[in-house]
Amino acid sequence: MADNRKKLVEVKDLSVTFGSRRHPFKAVDGVSFHIYEGETFGLVGESGSGKTTIGRAIIRIHPTSGGQVLFDGKQINGRISKALDREVTQRIQMIFQDPMSSLNERAKVDYIVSEGLYAPGHHLTQEARQEKVSKALADVGLLPEFASRFPHEFSGGQRQRIGIARALIMEPDFIIADEPISALDVSIRAQVLNLMSDLQKKRNLTYLFIAHDLSVVRFICDRIAVIHKGKIVELAESEELFAHPLHPYTQALLSAIPMPDPKAERNKTLLVYDPGCHGYSETNRPAWRDVVPGHFVLASEEEFARYQKNY
Amino acid sequence: MVLSIQDLNVKFTLRGQTLHAIRGISLDVHQGESLAIVGESGSGKSVLVKCTMGLLDANGYIDSGKILYKDADLAKNRTDKDWQSIRGREIAMVFQDPMTSLNPLKTIGKQIREAVELHQGLKGQAAYQTVLEVLSDVGIDDPQRRYKQYPHEFSGGMRQRVVIAIAVACRPKILICDEPTTALDVTIQAQILELIKKMQQKYDLTTIYITHDLGVVANVADRIAVMYAGDIVEIGTCDEVFYDPRHPYTWALLSSLPQLGVKNEPLYSIQGTPPNLFREVKGDAFAPRNPKALKIDFVRRPPYFSVSPTHKARTWLLDPRAPKVAPPEHIRTLREKGGLGNG
Ligand SMILES: Nc1ncnc2c1ncn2[C@@H]1O[C@H](COP(=O)(O)OP(=O)(O)OP(=O)(O)O)[C@@H](O)[C@H]1O
Ligand SMILES: Nc1ncnc2c1ncn2[C@@H]1O[C@H](COP(=O)(O)OP(=O)(O)OP(=O)(O)O)[C@@H](O)[C@H]1O
Ligand SMILES: [Mg+2]
Ligand SMILES: [Mg+2]
Numbered sequence: 001m002a003d004n005r006k007k008l009v010e011v012k013d014l015s016v017t018f019g020s021r022r023h024p025f026k027a028v029d030g031v032s033f034h035i036y037e038g039e040t041f042g043l044v045g046e047s048g049s050g051k052t053t054i055g056r057a058i059i060r061i062h063p064t065s066g067g068q069v070l071f072d073g074k075q076i077n078g079r080i081s082k083a084l085d086r087e088v089t090q091r092i093q094m095i096f097q098d099p100m101s102s103l104n105e106r107a108k109v110d111y112i113v114s115e116g117l118y119a120p121g122h123h124l125t126q127e128a129r130q131e132k133v134s135k136a137l138a139d140v141g142l143l144p145e146f147a148s149r150f151p152h153e154f155s156g157g158q159r160q161r162i163g164i165a166r167a168l169i170m171e172p173d174f175i176i177a178d179e180p181i182s183a184l185d186v187s188i189r190a191q192v193l194n195l196m197s198d199l200q201k202k203r204n205l206t207y208l209f210i211a212h213d214l215s216v217v218r219f220i221c222d223r224i225a226v227i228h229k230g231k232i233v234e235l236a237e238s239e240e241l242f243a244h245p246l247h248p249y250t251q252a253l254l255s256a257i258p259m260p261d262p263k264a265e266r267n268k269t270l271l272v273y274d275p276g277c278h279g280y281s282e283t284n285r286p287a288w289r290d291v292v293p294g295h296f297v298l299a300s301e302e303e304f305a306r307y308q309k310n311y
Numbered sequence: 312m313v314l315s316i317q318d319l320n321v322k323f324t325l326r327g328q329t330l331h332a333i334r335g336i337s338l339d340v341h342q343g344e345s346l347a348i349v350g351e352s353g354s355g356k357s358v359l360v361k362c363t364m365g366l367l368d369a370n371g372y373i374d375s376g377k378i379l380y381k382d383a384d385l386a387k388n389r390t391d392k393d394w395q396s397i398r399g400r401e402i403a404m405v406f407q408d409p410m411t412s413l414n415p416l417k418t419i420g421k422q423i424r425e426a427v428e429l430h431q432g433l434k435g436q437a438a439y440q441t442v443l444e445v446l447s448d449v450g451i452d453d454p455q456r457r458y459k460q461y462p463h464e465f466s467g468g469m470r471q472r473v474v475i476a477i478a479v480a481c482r483p484k485i486l487i488c489d490e491p492t493t494a495l496d497v498t499i500q501a502q503i504l505e506l507i508k509k510m511q512q513k514y515d516l517t518t519i520y521i522t523h524d525l526g527v528v529a530n531v532a533d534r535i536a537v538m539y540a541g542d543i544v545e546i547g548t549c550d551e552v553f554y555d556p557r558h559p560y561t562w563a564l565l566s567s568l569p570q571l572g573v574k575n576e577p578l579y580s581i582q583g584t585p586p587n588l589f590r591e592v593k594g595d596a597f598a599p600r601n602p603k604a605l606k607i608d609f610v611r612r613p614p615y616f617s618v619s620p621t622h623k624a625r626t627w628l629l630d631p632r633a634p635k636v637a638p639p640e641h642i643r644t645l646r647e648k649g650g651l652g653n654g
Contacts, residue, residue, distance in 0.1 A: 188351075
């Protein structure tokens with residue numbers, strides 16, 4: 001692939017640590033990747049492997065404990081200027097994972113969706129704001145009447161869409177979508193995915209797409225990174241990854257994808273990943289290697305030789 | 312038959328208006344079966360199952376209909392006391408987010424133990440041993456150490472297994488799982504589904520799954536009920552609904568699967584929005600979104616037509632007088648292309 005594409009987001013050797021100084025816990029451990037402008041980049045992996053944490057570190061909810069995050073060429077982690085802060089706040093939006101707890105329960109949908117528009121720099125008349133809210137609700141398949149209701153009066157999928165409308169209304173350049181469609185039925189899922197691709201085409205939007213549903217990830221993402229326990233273990237273009245999964249964790253993950261087909265489900269064999277299978281040690285350390293250009297895998301020298309042979 | 316819902320109507324009052332969330336549903340759940348409920352978001356899946364446990368929000372009520380369980384009509388229950396003998400003991404529920412059902416301030420062991428003491432009447436050493444057994448049952452290693460840990464020391468997948476362990480420790484007859492695995496990666500999801508199946512056999516449980524993941528449905532379900540706008544529009548065995556669906560909504564649902572998509576082209580999605588349940592629905596609720604709807608669809612609500620002794624659908628298309636409408640091509644593709652996605 002041509003490498004003259006612009007890198008909108010660059011994550012370099014990122015680490016995020018939780019816990020006390022005495023008992024630190026590295027939730028994200030030396031993660032590096034970049035996202036091209038206009039691209040949809042997928043992040044998949046075990047629950048608890050650090051996907052949400054990476055997203056929250058990029059949008060600056062979690063402080064980073066090591067490494068760099070660059071947006072449009074400028075470093076945005078650590079201390080940044082007020083002007084850059086304001087710029088980034090508008091240009092990067094996140095759709096949060098848990099629709100049940102991420103919405104302000106006391107506010108009406110109208111306010112929740114348009115909250116970002118009250119920030120300094122947006123001078124909108126009441127009518128203009130209302131119009132944007134109706135448009136954003138319609139975009140995600142909700143009725144305009146819903147604006148005057150409270151979050152608890154909605155089903156799980158309806159709440160998830162409120163969260164999406166809230167991000168879209170800001171007209172950002174980069175959206176971190178953390179499980180944006182997990183609670184939606186397949187038709188609305190399709191509608192939201194179509195909307196996301198549409199916006200991407202029209203406005204050259206860039207997405208970081210985090211999801212457990214690999215069939216969706218395969219469909220929507222250009223490239224996919226597979227993460228396990230805070231480390232990226234494999235990264236490739238989507239079809240390449242599905243055609244040639246190399247890392248045993250990726251293979252286990254792909255073998256477990258549920259198929260909407262009862263016969264296929266009855267005949268499926270699950271592969272189980274044993275993290276102990278690598279036999280890594282002080283002298284036998286894994287490193288980032290590319291099997292073919294653009295397809296990276298975390299492997300020791302001996303594993304890498306085997307992957308290449310079997311490719 | 313273990314549970315029988317008969318002509319159930321559920322409504323919510325919202326600032327003077329009434330929302331008709333469940334519009335006359337009848338459903339028989341068979342002993343030991345695994346029933347999946349799928350359908351439109353907001354179609355009433357969660358509300359339907361919440362009724363069987365008395366967990367409706369305060370502004371919701373059962374307007375009419377029966378929920379027969381053993382010799383009682385649960386629709387008549389009013390107070391928490393009425394429900395005490397049912398909740399957990401007879402019917403247990405696993406929610407999507409395990410954190411909402413676990414107490415963050417109590418150890419895992421203590422929480423399971425409370426369930427064991429209350430529902431199995433065990434005490435002291437016997438209760439402790441049972442808790443350890445329950446933990447191993449759900450595949451958690453080193454139960455002695457885990458007994459003393461708090462929920463935040465468990466990963467998301469382990470917490471969900473604990474919630475299932477607690478539900479099963481109450482020895483219910485029916486286990487309801489509302490989106491039990493959406494928050495989990497596919498490998499852990501597969502383990503949890505296996506686990507529930509194992510529990511189902513071991514304790515002769517009846518399970519009801521609610522999920523949007525049709526892959527999960529294909530894996531676990533004996534029967535599938537498809538819901539749209541507060542109604543069950545189609546019900547049949549797993550194979551019948553996947554391979555020979557009859558309701559246009561079921562067709563549309565299956566056509567939207569990403570497995571059928573072509574990259575860089577829009578996925579199929581259903582036009583329009585679901586009906587506003589604040590207003591009376593006329594005819595077939597899906598008609599306005601069905602490009603091939605018949606005239607009668609806008610006028611009269613269709614009855615159920617039987618396709619087989621186990622399969623029926625509420626659509627005028629099955630009336631002998633209706634014109635022949637073939638299912639969309641997508642559906643046939645699904646049948647032929649099975650096995651997609653595993654590379
Ligand atoms: N605020 C926090 N304090 C302490 N630990 C945390 C915090 N947030 C996350 N963690 C831990 O960091 C790890 C990564 O969590 P994260 O939420 O990023 O996982 P994830 O990959 O998004 O998982 P899932 O797929 O389940 O959403 C987990 O072990 C989690 O317990
Ligand atoms: N407390 C409430 N007050 C008013 N309306 C409610 C309340 N709870 C649910 N509803 C409405 O009842 C309908 C059914 O909701 P329910 O939660 O059962 O949907 P669902 O099928 O489970 O959807 P999802 O797949 O999105 O979880 C929805 O239209 C919802 O807006
Ligand atoms: Mg997460
Ligand atoms: Mg629900």
